[in-house]
Every structure is written in structure tokens, then in C-alpha cells.
Amino acid sequence: MTDIVVLGSTNMDLVTYVEKAPQRGETVTGREFRTIPGGKGANQATAAARAGGDVLMIGAVGNDAYGAQLRSALEHSGVDTDDLRTVEGPSGTAHIVVDDEGGNAIVVIPGANATLDHLSPGDEGVIADADTLLLQLEIPLPAVLAGARAARRHGVRTVLTPSPARPLPDELLGAIDLIVPNEHEAATLTGRTDPREAAGVLLDLVPEVVVTLGASGSLYAARGAEPLTVPALEVTAVDSTGAGDTFVGALAVALGEGRPMPDALAWASCAAALSVQREGATVSMPYRPEIDERYAS
Numbered sequence: 001m002t003d004i005v006v007l008g009s010t011n012m013d014l015v016t017y018v019e020k021a022p023q024r025g026e027t028v029t030g031r032e033f034r035t036i037p038g039g040k041g042a043n044q045a046t047a048a049a050r051a052g053g054d055v056l057m058i059g060a061v062g063n064d065a066y067g068a069q070l071r072s073a074l075e076h077s078g079v080d081t082d083d084l085r086t087v088e089g090p091s092g093t094a095h096i097v098v099d100d101e102g103g104n105a106i107v108v109i110p111g112a113n114a115t116l117d118h119l120s121p122g123d124e125g126v127i128a129d130a131d132t133l134l135l136q137l138e139i140p141l142p143a144v145l146a147g148a149r150a151a152r153r154h155g156v157r158t159v160l161t162p163s164p165a166r167p168l169p170d171e172l173l174g175a176i177d178l179i180v181p182n183e184h185e186a187a188t189l190t191g192r193t194d195p196r197e198a199a200g201v202l203l204d205l206v207p208e209v210v211v212t213l214g215a216s217g218s219l220y221a222a223r224g225a226e227p228l229t230v231p232a233l234e235v236t237a238v239d240s241t242g243a244g245d246t247f248v249g250a251l252a253v254a255l256g257e258g259r260p261m262p263d264a265l266a267w268a269s270c271a272a273a274l275s276v277q278r279e280g281a282t283v284s285m286p287y288r289p290e291i292d293e294r295y296a297s
């Protein structure tokens with residue numbers, strides 16, 4: 001029995017650090033280049049495994065060098081990769097240019113992630129065995145929908161991070177138990193820029209909503225209950241990339257352990273706050289003892 005199955009993307013982030021990003025036709029000398037395992041699916045799997053969950057990832061990597069590195073990075077954090085397929089062709093990549101003012105420009109090439117447009121035989125059984133299915137939108141929508149439907153058939157809790165932001169069919173939202181957009185994603189889904197109003201609209205289709213608000217924390221809303229605001233921890237943020245995925249991974253672990261939502265949200269905020277204090281998405285994700293220690297203090 002697995003606690004958490006993640007159905008989603010794996011990308012190698014190719015990150016260039018430069019004083020000022022080049023304009024079209026311009027060549028500049030950068031300061032540093034790093035390859036960092038990423039992709040929202042792999043990020044959430046990594047965060048949940050480090051937070052103490054028993055986690056399995058359904059996804060696809062290419063048969064290139066990045067594919068092997070992405071697989072071993074997941075395994076290193078304790079994620080079961082038996083259902084991570086290796087397909088012909090390149091792995092997904094995200095080409096990221098970070099300038100000295102913290103601004104970034106990103107080109108994502110889906111690569112192997114684009115082959116995940118359906119569930120494979122056996123995936124439904126893997127999902128049925130879990131408590132929670134984590135979904136995001138970096139793989140083709142038909143697979144996300146198939147995963148949500150499979151989870152619903154087997155009474156598995158579904159948690160959707162609607163990123164990258166895009167309008168979604170009611171059929172998908174209707175198969176989700178908890179949706180966790182950031183402010184921008186909540187606005188894209190509902191047309192409302194006020195997070196409370198956006199959460200109210202989402203509650204028509206999804207029973208529970210958490211809107212993450214960056215350094216302002218998060219807002220929880222459920223049908224028939226007063227919304228709850230959970231503050232973020234006051235920390236010096238170095239790099240907030242992956243904060244949302246760390247938050248969702250830890251939240252899924254806490255809810256799977258039967259902790260009440262306010263407690264689970266407070267614990268997930270500790271995990272996310274720890275991750276923003278260090279550079280890099282997956283590399284900055286905290287392990288359970290560190291989260292517990294921060295929570296206790």
C-alpha cells in the first residue's frame with residue numbers, strides 16, 4: 001500500500017544565472033549554470049517523500065542522460081520509480097534564465113512528458129492502492145482526467161495543483177477533492193482576482209480549496225465552513241521556486257496521517273518556509289525531522 005501516488009511531469013531544469021538577461025540578438029556572459037531536477041510532478045513527489053510519505057511516481061523520462069539523472073534523483077529522496085517509464089527521445093527540460101534582480105524567463109520543452117497522454121495498463125491498480133493522488137497540469141490533460149477518474153472510482157483522495165494556469169473542464173474539477181491554486185492560478189480558473197471570491201467560485205465544483213498566497217500564507221475554504229487564513233512563517237526568502245510544490249507534498253502527507261486541516265496547513269507552511277530559505281527547487285526541500293522541529297518551535 002502506497003500513501004501517495006503522483007501522476008505528473010519530470011523535467012531537468014537548466015538554469016543560467018546572469019547579471020542581465022540578453023535581449024534578442026545579444027550575447028552576454030553568464031555567471032553560473034546548473035542542472036537541477038524539477039518538473040512539478042517530480043517536485044511534489046520529492047517533497048512528499050522527504051516529508052515522510054510512502055510515495056510512488058507515475059511519469060516518463062527520456063532515454064537520454066537527463067532521464068537517468070532524474071530517476072536517480074527521485075530514488076535518492078525515497079520515491080518509488082517502478083512506474084516511471086523510460087521512453088524513446090529526450091526528457092523534459094526547462095530552460096531558465098535568472099537575472100540578478102531575481103526575474104526569470106523560462107522555456108519548457110515537454111519531451112517525454114508529452115507521451116503521458118493516457119494511463120497505461122496497471123496504473124489504475126497503482127492508484128487504487130493509494131490514499132492520495134497528486135495531480136498537476138504539466139502532462140497532457142487526458143491523462144490528468146483519466147487519473148482523477150480512476151482515483152474517484154476507488155475512493156482515493158485527489159489533490160490538483162492547477163499549474164501551469166489554464167481554464168479547466170468542469171468534468172476534471174468535478175473529480176477533484178482538494179484544489180491548491182496560487183493566486184494567479186485561482187484568478188485564471190475563476191476570473192476573480194480576490195482569492196476569497198475565487199475560492200467561493202471553485203467551491204461550486206470542488207469541496208475543498210486552498211489558495212496559496214506566497215509570503216502572505218494560504219487561505220482554506222470548504223463548503224459550509226468559514227474560510228481560514230493560515231499565515232506564512234516570517235523567514236528570509238532566498239529562492240521561492242518550488243515553494244508551492246513543497247507545500248502540497250507536505251500537506252498531502254499530513255492529511256494522509258489524519259491530521260485536521262488547520263494543523264496540516266500549519267505543518268505544510270513550515271515545510272514551504274524552510275524550502276524558500278535555500279536555493280533550488282528540489283534541492284531545497286526539507287526532510288521530516290527538520291519540518292517537525294520547525295513546527296514544534
Ligand code: ATP
Binds near residue numbers: 217241
Ligand atoms: P512556486 O510556483 O514558486 O512553487 P507557488 O506560487 O505555487 O510557488 P506560493 O503561493 O508562492 O506558491 O507559496 C506556497 C506556500 O509557500 C505559501 O502558502 C507559504 O506557506 C509558503 N511561502 C511562499 N513564499 C514564502 C515566503 N517568502 N516566506 C515564507 N513562506 C513562504
